[in-house]
Amino acid sequence: MxxxxxxxxxxxxxxxxxxxxxxxxxxxxxxxxxxxxxxxxxxxxxxxxxxxxxxxxxxxxxxxxxxxxxxxxxxxxxxxxxxxxxxxxxxxxxxxxxxxxxxxxxxxxxxxxxxxxxxxxxxxxxxxxxxxxxxxxxxxxxxxxxxTDAFGCGIQLKKVAVTYPAKRLTAAKRITLIEELQLSAAKAPVGTILRTDCRIIPQEHKMIAGKLVTKGDAEIMMLYSCVTTDGEETAETMRFTLPFSQIIDIDGIDDTFTADVRITPAGCDIIPKSDDSGTLECELVLLVNCVAKKLSTCEIVTDAYSTCFECEAERCESKLDSESIKLSDSHSVTAKLSCQDGEIRCVHDSWATLSNVTSRLDEEKKAFIISGSVTFCIIGRNEDGTPLYLENDSPFEHEIPIPENVNGEISISPELCIENCTYYLADETTAELKADIKIGGEMTIQQTGTMISELRVLTDKPKEKNDKYALKICYCNESDDIWEIAKKYSTSITAILEENELTDDKISKQGMLLIPLMN
Structure with a gap:
């Protein structure tokens, strides 16, 4: 050999x-x-x-x-x-x-x-x-x-252009922010903290040589029990915004990369100062995960044969991330909460949480369906001042259309968060709530197929030739692939196109095709 x-x-x-x-x-x-x-x-x-x-x-x-x-x-x-x-x-x-x-x-x-x-x-x-x-x-x-290419031994190649991640970098960092928060003068002093919540609002991601700079705001909400100046037990809410800016070292990154940065709260502890000055200490823990990619394009060989010798090829299945599309959408969900223990006198706080979020591809609708459930919650008091808690679940579905003319498989990795939750009292015993869901994340397009990883021409196994004629006649059907025809007769696709004055590698109509033989 x-x-x-x-x-x-x-x-x-x-x-x-x-x-x-x-x-x-x-x-x-x-x-x-x-x-x-x-x-x-x-x-x-x-x-x-x-x-x-x-x-x-x-x-x-x-x-x-x-x-x-x-x-x-x-x-x-x-x-x-x-x-x-x-x-x-x-x-x-x-x-x-x-x-x-x-x-x-x-x-x-x-x-x-x-x-x-x-x-x-x-x-x-x-x-x-x-x-x-x-x-x-x-x-x-x-x-x-x-x-990606081959020369000599009468080799014929079928190629396809692909976009692939030439470089992929990852990084993870844990960030701890410790800040002092101040209650407004109109708020009563903090008794017991009943609930805390944190929502991350990314502002900017910038890549420079070897570093990723990420900026954003952490919106912190706090519900706490307190006593009014009249001695009445009640509860109050406060909202704070903590800006943050972090530099993450990533060797090899620069502004030619695209980055998917996800920031997740891992803890939010708020402790009132003991001096009763309305000052709070907040310790916020954030987890930052980043995947950065640099895309490139090249032609790869998906099939090959020789016009002169038998061939051996090793193949592998490919799945290349060719493109990522950022998701930016929203969805609203509503619900009614009814009180069975009297009238709703006041609402201290209302909020919503997401659960059981899944996504699936609906080929008939040509869209991804994101579904899940929103749990609506209210803490308030009835007409005699007794605390009450109301809760109700509402399912939802949202469609993300697939872009037209997509070449490849598509997957989706959505990120959902509750942007805000509002309410109004429909009557004495019923509250109607509305949650706005922000849908982020990305849609990834993957080019899939078979690639050749190794190619060998067996020069000790030449193909049989017939010197008695230079052409053969082949009857073809519409949409037949000229590459497969050329491979069958061990000739070149270029020779078939020139002999039949064709410009497309697919047969446009049923008929006769002249096959020049490589003698």
Whole structure:
């Protein structure tokens, strides 16, 4: 076997490979005994479990991560109109076995609460049972040598132009912001913090040599119990905006890359100062994950044969991220909340949370369908000042149309968040709420197909030739591929096009085709 007369050009193509896509469950169990300085439990308003990922690492073929689960219980005491809050933070360490190995892995961990049950054992004791599911997705980069051109030995090549990520860089950083917040003069002093929430509003991502600069605002909301100057138990909300700017070192990055930056809150603790000055200390933890890509184009060989000798080719399946389209859309969901314990006198706070968000491709509609559920919540008081908590779920669906003339497979990785939640009282016992959902993330177009990674011409196995004639007649059907015809008769596609005065590599109509033979 001799392949010395065949010259090959190769290119190293980078492909994204999924090395983990799995979920695991963590049981959350707590036998909670109230501290002595807490009042007795008469009725639980709401028990919430909030899981957050604190850190993660890959070592020895395992993905390990630390998760914090915050348990918060709102309750009232008998003959007392104050809303009390007790909370407990529990820490867990979990791990996944990775399915293979690849370079520069990117880790996405998404925790969610499956359910929570809170049972009052007695006036001083709670039995809390729940479960949290953590979905892990780890992708990495693999490089494959691909044949892009070949010369000699009568080789014929079928090529296709592809766009692929010539370089892929990842980075992750944990940011801790500690700021002092000040209540407005019109607000009553903080008694007990009942609820906190944080929403990230990205402002700018800028890439310079070796660094990524990310800026944004963290919108922080706080609901707290307090006492008015008249001695009345009530609750107040406050909103703060914390701007942030961070520099993340990423070797090799510059302004020729496009970056997908995701910033996730991993904890928001607000502690009132003891001097009763209306000053609060806020510790905000943010997790920043970045995937940066530089796209390039080249021609790759998808099929080959020789007009003179038998050939051997090694093939591999390709799936190249050719293009990413940023998603920017919105959706509104409404719900009605009815009070069964009298009239709604006032609403202290209203909010909404997302759950069970999934996406699927609807080929008939040529769109992705994003679906899920919005849980609407209200904390307020009835006509005699007793605290009340109302909750209701509303399902939703939203369509993301697929762009026209897309060449390749499409996948979607949406990011949804509640932008705001508003309400109005429809009557004495009913509140109508509206949640605006912001839809971000990206749609990725992948070029898929078979590529040739190795090509050999077997010069000791020449093809049989017939010197008695130079042409053959072939009867073809409409849309037949001239490449397949040329390959069948071991001739060149160029010779067939010239002989039949054709310009397209597909047969336009049924008829006769002249096949020049390579003798």
């Amino acid at each position: 001799n392949t010395m007369d065949l010259k090959l050009n190769r290119e190293m193509l980078s492909m994204t490979r999924t090395i983990l896509d799995a979920s695991c469950e963590q049981a959350v169990e707590k036998d909670f005994l109230l501290p002595d300085y807490y009042p007795d439990i008469f009725r639980v308003l709401k028990c919430v479990i909030t899981p957050t990922v604190q850190s993660h690492s890959i070592n020895g073929g395992k993905l390990s991560f630390d998760m914090a689960v915050l348990i918060r219980v709102l309750y009232i005491s008998q003959n007392d109109k104050r809303i009390n809050c007790i909370e407990q933070k529990m820490n867990y360490t979990k791990s996944f076995d990775l399915q293979g190995d690849c370079g520069d892995p990117m880790i996405w961990l998404t925790p969610k609460c499956d359910y929570v049950n809170c049972r009052v054992v007695n006036q001083r004791r709670l039995d809390i049972r729940g479960a949290v599911t953590i979905h892990a997705n780890v992708t990495g980069e693999v490089t494959v040598p691909i044949v």
